[in-house]
Amino acid sequence: MVDKCACCATLKEAWPTPLRIERTCRPYFLVLPPYVKPYLTVEDQLSLLSGRGMIMPADFDQAVNWLRRIGYYRLSGYWYPFRERDGEKVLETFRGGTELAHAFNLYVFDKRLRLLMLDAIERVEVGFRVEIALLIGKVDPWAHRSPQTFNRYFNEVVDPTTSGTRHADWLSRLDELCGRSREDFAKHFRAKYSGHFPIWIAVELWDFGTLSNLINGLHDKHVQPLAERYGLPRRTMLVSWIRCLNFVRNVCAHHGRLWNRPLIDQPAPPRKDEIPLLQHWLPHEKINSRLYAAASILQYFLRSMSPQSAWGNRLHALIDEFPGGPGLRSCGFPSDWHSQDLWINGSATAALPSTAR
Numbered sequence: 001m002v003d004k005c006a007c008c009a010t011l012k013e014a015w016p017t018p019l020r021i022e023r024t025c026r027p028y029f030l031v032l033p034p035y036v037k038p039y040l041t042v043e044d045q046l047s048l049l050s051g052r053g054m055i056m057p058a059d060f061d062q063a064v065n066w067l068r069r070i071g072y073y074r075l076s077g078y079w080y081p082f083r084e085r086d087g088e089k090v091l092e093t094f095r096g097g098t099e100l101a102h103a104f105n106l107y108v109f110d111k112r113l114r115l116l117m118l119d120a121i122e123r124v125e126v127g128f129r130v131e132i133a134l135l136i137g138k139v140d141p142w143a144h145r146s147p148q149t150f151n152r153y154f155n156e157v158v159d160p161t162t163s164g165t166r167h168a169d170w171l172s173r174l175d176e177l178c179g180r181s182r183e184d185f186a187k188h189f190r191a192k193y194s195g196h197f198p199i200w201i202a203v204e205l206w207d208f209g210t211l212s213n214l215i216n217g218l219h220d221k222h223v224q225p226l227a228e229r230y231g232l233p234r235r236t237m238l239v240s241w242i243r244c245l246n247f248v249r250n251v252c253a254h255h256g257r258l259w260n261r262p263l264i265d266q267p268a269p270p271r272k273d274e275i276p277l278l279q280h281w282l283p284h285e286k287i288n289s290r291l292y293a294a295a296s297i298l299q300y301f302l303r304s305m306s307p308q309s310a311w312g313n314r315l316h317a318l319i320d321e322f323p324g325g326p327g328l329r330s331c332g333f334p335s336d337w338h339s340q341d342l343w344i345n346g347s348a349t350a351a352l353p354s355t356a357r
Helices: 006-014 042-051 060-070 072-082 100-137 152-156 166-180 184-192 199-205 208-217 220-229 235-253 276-281 291-305 311-320
Strands: 020-022 029-031 083-086 089-094
Touching (some): 042 072, 060 072, 060 100, 072 089, 100 208, 100 291, 166 208, 235 291
Antiparallel strands (some): 020 029
16 A cells, blocks of 8 residues: 555455555555456365255266356356355355256246247337338338437437437437348338338347437427337337336347346336336335336236237246246345236236247
8 A cells, every 4th residue: 555545444454355545545546456367167166065064966977067058157056145145245165055057947947037038028129110201201211310310318418439329329229220230121111212221120120229319309299199009108108118128138149147137127116006017016125126017017008009918927927937036035026926807807818829929
């Protein structure tokens, strides 16, 4: 420590790991220790876990197969809740009775959960693409290229990393998608017509992020009617809900851990008496930061977009198979969630093939 001043002393006291503070503390630079942990074989990794109190399966080869197929650090997110705690500090050792199979079963459950969430997200994404095409396409086939379609934020705020406005960057991304697409309809358009794709063709090339950014940038005269169509009284609710689903979609698409993961993009919660089907959110603090909020939003939209869908029933069946360990509160699911009107009325299974529901 070069400068022995009050703020440096406070920092040293608050941070037990030995650190070096370069030059001066205003501003100060923390020099973190280098990573020195050695390479471990799979067998060594299992020995390490066993030494920390984790119970291995009777068939040791099965444990080796799990780590070879999934990986130590991917599975570590699933055994983390089983680690012992000393107050707020999370220890390296595991609670008594913790088995490697507990983490593996949670991993399999989470994989099934991701696939189920993606199934609903696909329906909502495609539904909103069509809604956008019908909403602004009636104004002009290329309304998505006109600044008049969007709000001041989208038109005027410049991204310092690109030096372009939000709208300009969005169009650049869209043109890239249209130019490189190998879809038959895209190749047909490029071969037969000049100019840009009209909105009802362009939407077929959007990903969820493209959709989310456009909805965020739409002028109130367009986004408010879209929100009201689904019973949302404020445009900010629709914008935040779509952004939340985009976050969940990205986690699922990149095979990330969804179970027990907080929502980075949190949906705006309803106010009292604002959305009857979601009033059961209100007694639960921070429910909009957990996975249950995203699942509720998907079910809410599916009631209108796909009223015969059995998705809610399938989610209920999967949750009933939760493999144990930490409870569902870690995902924000209230104990009586499946008895709420959101999940009961309008979710009956119709006489359709399972692949169509």
